[in-house]
Amino acid sequence: DIQMTQSPSSLSASVGDRVTITCRASQGISNFLAWYQQKPGKLPKLLIYAASTLQSGVPSRFSGSGSGTDFTLTINSLQPEDVATYYCQTYNSALPTWTFGQGTKVEIK
Amino acid sequence: EVQLLESGGGLIQPGGSLRLSCAASGFIFHNYPLTWVRQAPGKGLEWVSTISGSGGSTYYVDSVKGRFTISRDNSKNMLYLQMNSLRAEDTAIYYCTKHLLYYFDYWGQGALVTVSS
Numbered sequence: 370d371i372q373m374t375q376s377p378s379s380l381s382a383s384v385g386d387r388v389t390i391t392c393r394a395s396q397g398i399s400n401f402l403a404w405y406q407q408k409p410g411k412l413p414k415l416l417i418y419a420a421s422t423l424q425s426g427v428p429s430r431f432s433g434s435g436s437g438t439d440f441t442l443t444i445n446s447l448q449p450e451d452v453a454t455y456y457c458q459t460y461n462s463a464l465p466t467w468t469f470g471q472g473t474k475v476e477i478k
Numbered sequence: 479e480v481q482l483l484e485s486g487g488g489l490i491q492p493g494g495s496l497r498l499s500c501a502a503s504g505f506i507f508h509n510y511p512l513t514w515v516r517q518a519p520g521k522g523l524e525w526v527s528t529i530s531g532s533g534g535s536t537y538y539v540d541s542v543k544g545r546f547t548i549s550r551d552n553s554k555n556m557l558y559l560q561m562n563s564l565r566a567e568d569t570a571i572y573y574c575t576k577h578l579l580y581y582f583d584y585w586g587q588g589a590l591v592t593v594s595s
Contacts, residue, residue, distance in 0.1 A: 403581040460580035467525040
């Protein structure tokens with residue numbers, strides 16, 4: 370099975386900061402990578418898929434990059450409404466299975 | 479507007495059975511794979527099971543294989559998850575999700591399943 374490891378597990382940053390979250394796959398996954406945002410008490414929301422494609426309606430301060438095993442989610446100019454836990458997710462066509470990372474909690478300093 | 483509405487959650491004793499349902503609307507139902515994702519209290523997201531648009535292919539996480547069965551009724555726009563031999567570790571909110579390629583673009587509100595004596 371593919372393991373997805375996110376880092377850091379949590380972070381605290383100031384409003385306006387640039388925030389970067391990393392997701393590493395245990396084996397190459399091409400660009401089969403999505404990022405979700407889950408605000409406290411709310412449903413997960415798809416932000417980015419295929420590693421770098423912004424889902425419709427998602428603010429442009431969110432961006433994704435990477436391919437193979439290493440991926441990043443970047444929030445340019447962190448806003449108070451971005452307080453949430455962020456998850457990466459991949460798809461393994463061989464089995465197939467879907468796997469989430471353990472999550473990264475983002476707070477405002 | 480896409481809508482997914484789960485039902486059927488509740489409190490069940492270990493070893494018991496429960497069937498979750500998900501009523502879908504707002505999209506061409508049979509064109510899309512659907513997935514159940516769960517989230518234990520205070521924990522992260524876990525993929526549980528996926529079914530193809532036709533219903534002919536199904537996939538499960540190892541921890542539920544042989545105990546859970548996913549199915550769909552394309553004539554009724556309904557998704558189901560039959561859960562047997564439930565364990566305490568199955569306690570979670572279960573979300574019905576619609577696929578966008580290999581990802582999940584719409585999520586239901588979730589159904590809470592609590593397995594406890």
